[in-house]
Amino acid sequence: MSETPKPADSLSGPVRPHHHGNLRQALITASIQLLDAEGASGLTLRKAAARAGVSHAAPAHHFAGLPDLLTAVATEAFALFTGAMREARQGAGDDPTARLEGICRGYIRFANDHAGLFHVMFLAADVDRSNPTFLSTSETAYAELRLACLPFSRQAPDPDQQLEIAVWSLVHGYAVLGFGACDPKGFTPTPRPDFNGLLRRLVLPAGAAD
Amino acid sequence: MSETPKPADSLSGPVRPHHHGNLRQALITASIQLLDAEGASGLTLRKAAARAGVSHAAPAHHFAGLPDLLTAVATEAFALFTGAMREARQGAGDDPTARLEGICRGYIRFANDHAGLFHVMFLAADVDRSNPTFLSTSETAYAELRLACLPFSRQAPDPDQQLEIAVWSLVHGYAVLGFGACDPKGFTPTPRPDFNGLLRRLVLPAGAAD
DNA sequence: GGGCTTTCTTGACACTGTCAAGATCCGGAA
DNA sequence: TTCCGGATCTTGACAGTGTCAAGAAAGCCC
Numbered sequence: 001m002s003e004t005p006k007p008a009d010s011l012s013g014p015v016r017p018h019h020h021g022n023l024r025q026a027l028i029t030a031s032i033q034l035l036d037a038e039g040a041s042g043l044t045l046r047k048a049a050a051r052a053g054v055s056h057a058a059p060a061h062h063f064a065g066l067p068d069l070l071t072a073v074a075t076e077a078f079a080l081f082t083g084a085m086r087e088a089r090q091g092a093g094d095d096p097t098a099r100l101e102g103i104c105r106g107y108i109r110f111a112n113d114h115a116g117l118f119h120v121m122f123l124a125a126d127v128d129r130s131n132p133t134f135l136s137t138s139e140t141a142y143a144e145l146r147l148a149c150l151p152f153s154r155q156a157p158d159p160d161q162q163l164e165i166a167v168w169s170l171v172h173g174y175a176v177l178g179f180g181a182c183d184p185k186g187f188t189p190t191p192r193p194d195f196n197g198l199l200r201r202l203v204l205p206a207g208a209a210d
Numbered sequence: 211m212s213e214t215p216k217p218a219d220s221l222s223g224p225v226r227p228h229h230h231g232n233l234r235q236a237l238i239t240a241s242i243q244l245l246d247a248e249g250a251s252g253l254t255l256r257k258a259a260a261r262a263g264v265s266h267a268a269p270a271h272h273f274a275g276l277p278d279l280l281t282a283v284a285t286e287a288f289a290l291f292t293g294a295m296r297e298a299r300q301g302a303g304d305d306p307t308a309r310l311e312g313i314c315r316g317y318i319r320f321a322n323d324h325a326g327l328f329h330v331m332f333l334a335a336d337v338d339r340s341n342p343t344f345l346s347t348s349e350t351a352y353a354e355l356r357l358a359c360l361p362f363s364r365q366a367p368d369p370d371q372q373l374e375i376a377v378w379s380l381v382h383g384y385a386v387l388g389f390g391a392c393d394p395k396g397f398t399p400t401p402r403p404d405f406n407g408l409l410r411r412l413v414l415p416a417g418a419a420d
Numbered sequence: 421g422g423g424c425t426t427t428c429t430t431g432a433c434a435c436t437g438t439c440a441a442g443a444t445c446c447g448g449a450a
Numbered sequence: 451t452t453c454c455g456g457a458t459c460t461t462g463a464c465a466g467t468g469t470c471a472a473g474a475a476a477g478c479c480c
Contacts, residue, residue, distance in 0.1 A: 019445065019458060040335050045437060055460050057438080062458095066437065122386070123333055125250055165389060166380065166408040173383030176332070179375060198376040202412050229427065229476070255468060265429050267469080272427095276468065 035116030245326030
């Protein structure tokens with residue numbers, strides 16, 4: 001609040017250097033913090049700049065504009081997302097069904113815990129989703145899901161693309177519609193349906209899901 | 211007649227309260243047109259007001275704020291959405307599978323053709339999804355899907371809530387991830403998977419989907 | 421007609437992204 | 451070392467946004 005600007009001739013002390021050092025990464029980190037703290041609408045170029053300790057126009061030298069920053073944020077978020085799914089998979093044991101369930105649990109939990117990030121990753125209109133770096137990072141996340149689908153392929157040992165799409169759509173829809181959220185969106189029925197039951201219904205033979 | 215152009219709806223004949231008649235409805239209609247024409251970010255209070263032919267602050271007397279307008283727009287959009295699904299259902303014949311496929315086709319087509327509206331309906335952060343009118347309208351849309359799921363219930367003739375959630379999540383995820391879009395989002399695999407195959411895999415006994 | 425309410429306009433404010441111009445500082449060349 | 455180019459950051463401005471306050475215009479009821 002009491003922001004006393006330092007005199008120009010103060011030689012010693014932690015004066016912020018004119019060159020930040022790694023402002024690009026600092027802006028991405030600040031953006032992620034803002035999204036986590038304030039939701040999808042909490043990210044602003046000026047707020048990210050302020051959080052990184054630079055003036056409001058400084059980001060222009062590292063990002064062509066807000067869409068460019070959003071694309072970088074979405075890319076980094078997909079890396080975090082992959083990590084979350086991977087961690088959930090590793091904690092789920094070796095059984096194929098448990099592993100796929102674990103990954104989906106990680107997927108849903110990430111969507112709930114980082115709703116702002118998730119919105120930027122999948123929904124923000126001005127993210128350039130044809131950006132090569134973004135594409136490769138998001139496909140890494142998709143590969144995590146695909147790998148876990150492999151044991152359930154109907155063309156085993158070849159991948160079953162139809163199943164991959166079905167699982168991805170199912171878990172994404174479940175997460176986005178808020179069925180797994182602690183704070184449901186409004187039209188969530190009660191009792192809240194467990195995702196694993198839905199998943200088994202898709203990947204296991206009929207009758208084995210119960 | 212030197213009459214100003216009428217707003218979209220005419221409730222009670224020629225008697226119109228002078229100035230602009232039903233500005234509230236005109237603003238909702240203008241908002242929907244803006245969303246359809248310019249996408250999710252095309253809707254602005256000021257642009258909607260301009261399109262309705264009033265000054266930028268006029269909407270304040272009909273909507274508490276932008277979130278309130280968005281809630282009204284989302285509510286009206288859900289009515290259109292229900293109509294689209296219903297129409298697709300009626301054009302699909304009497305077979306239960308064809309009927310469910312038809313509804314899902316309507317779901318996906320609406321999401322693609324009205325991406326801006328769809329965004330407001332399901333994703334816009336500041337829509338009040340606990341609004342009673344919104345709730346009842348959105349639940350009418352859900353009921354359309356639920357009814358079509360009934361023939362596939364495992365507890366027939368009682369509804370199978372798990373299946374309803376699964377189908378809803380599946381079709382929503384498929385639509386949102388852009389698998390059915392003409393202009394895919396970027397990570398869409400090729401060849402584009404047909405939704406009906408995914409759906410049959412969920413609702414029919416294993417082996418019957420091929 | 422006189423008052424009252426609703427409806428709409430005008431004007432202002434803080435906030436946003438973006439651009440232009442200038443200040444500052446790093447790194448390499450002379 | 452000194453000097454200069456260019457990268458980096460700041461300041462200031464602009465149009466656009468949502469929202470609020472104050473005032474004008476029109477309908478309604480007495």
